[in-house]
Amino acid sequence: MTAASTPRTLAAPAVAAVTGAGSGIGRALALACAGEGMAVALADVEVEALAATEALVRSMGVPTLAQRCDVSRAADVEAFAQACDDRFGGVDWLFNNAGVAVLGPAWAATDADWQWVLGVNVLGVANGVRSFVPRMRARGRPAHVINTASAAGLATLAGSAVYSASKHAVVAFSECLARDLEQAGSPIGVTVVCPSLLPTGIHVSQRNRPDNLADTVAPAPAYDERVRQGMAASPIDATDVASATLAAVRAGRFYVIPHAYTGASVEKRMRAILSDFGSEHPDAG
Numbered sequence: 001m002t003a004a005s006t007p008r009t010l011a012a013p014a015v016a017a018v019t020g021a022g023s024g025i026g027r028a029l030a031l032a033c034a035g036e037g038m039a040v041a042l043a044d045v046e047v048e049a050l051a052a053t054e055a056l057v058r059s060m061g062v063p064t065l066a067q068r069c070d071v072s073r074a075a076d077v078e079a080f081a082q083a084c085d086d087r088f089g090g091v092d093w094l095f096n097n098a099g100v101a102v103l104g105p106a107w108a109a110t111d112a113d114w115q116w117v118l119g120v121n122v123l124g125v126a127n128g129v130r131s132f133v134p135r136m137r138a139r140g141r142p143a144h145v146i147n148t149a150s151a152a153g154l155a156t157l158a159g160s161a162v163y164s165a166s167k168h169a170v171v172a173f174s175e176c177l178a179r180d181l182e183q184a185g186s187p188i189g190v191t192v193v194c195p196s197l198l199p200t201g202i203h204v205s206q207r208n209r210p211d212n213l214a215d216t217v218a219p220a221p222a223y224d225e226r227v228r229q230g231m232a233a234s235p236i237d238a239t240d241v242a243s244a245t246l247a248a249v250r251a252g253r254f255y256v257i258p259h260a261y262t263g264a265s266v267e268k269r270m271r272a273i274l275s276d277f278g279s280e281h282p283d284a285g
């Protein structure tokens with residue numbers, strides 16, 4: 001993608017909005033933005049965790065607001081965008097970061113698994129774009145939308161069908177968003193963040209699951225153990241992902257793939273696609 005290839009200049013005062021800001025990558029992104037002197041608006045469903053991030057951001061001496069917001073609910077996200085307008089006059093960088101995961105074989109996922117994961121991971125991003133991008137466009141300033149996808153949005157792994165489907169959707173949605181903005185001649189850039197496993201609270205994301213979507217695939221200890229091992233083996237943490245993301249936004253880069261080993265799985269997948277394509281069309285390319 002080249003849509004975001006222009007380095008981004010921040011108009012002052014710069015404002016960031018971060019969803020899923022109570023924990024993990026979201027908290028790290030919020031602190032990284034605060035560290036750059038940006039005002040930071042924080043959203044999460046976990047009120048105590050949100051308040052803890054708010055206190056950390058405030059201690060860094062930048063303006064902040066924190067709002068309970070379930071990103072799967074369009075009205076919550078719209079209210080968050082309005083609160084950002086009311087308090088800061090708009091947002092320069094929007095981080096659609098909130099996300100949840102379920103593990104298990106593809107055939108075992110319940111209707112509630114699909115609704116919960118797609119609701120947060122996919123509709124959450126769509127809701128953010130619908131509420132914030134028209135406001136950004138109306139302001140007419142350079143701005144940036146940063147969507148947290150995953151390496152699971154670029155490659156696939158057994159046991160992660162629902163999560164991987166949601167993250168492939170985030171990558172595709174982000175690519176289309178960048179194309180739409182480019183076609184509209186908009187100065188808004190897009191970046192999609194695709195980490196592999198790293199230690200955060202994602203492996204216990206059921207803590208935020210609504211009661212009406214509680215019916216889930218039976219716990220799968222083998223998958224769970226694999227995730228814990230993958231997290232423990234990560235050479236980078238959430239702070240590193242946040243630094244890489246801010247550097248990419250400033251450089252106008254579209255994909256952030258912070259784990260070096262992700263490249264091998266992406267290449268393997270692409271080679272498999274092209275290999276079968278080659279069988280169908282031996283003379284092509």
Ligand SMILES: NC(=O)c1ccc[n+]([C@@H]2O[C@H](COP(=O)([O-])OP(=O)(O)OC[C@H]3O[C@@H](n4cnc5c(N)ncnc54)[C@H](O)[C@@H]3O)[C@@H](O)[C@H]2O)c1
Nearest residue numbers: 020022023024025045070071098099150197198200201202
């Ligand atoms: N940790 C990893 O290994 C990893 C790898 C790739 C991508 N990701 C992605 O990174 C993003 C952040 O996750 P994390 O790893 O920091 O996990 P985390 O659990 O530490 O943080 C996720 C945050 O999102 C919040 N949240 C959950 N449901 C929400 C909702 N409906 N509305 C608003 N907030 C909600 C949680 O309360 C939590 O504070 C997610 O999109 C996740 O899919 C994580």
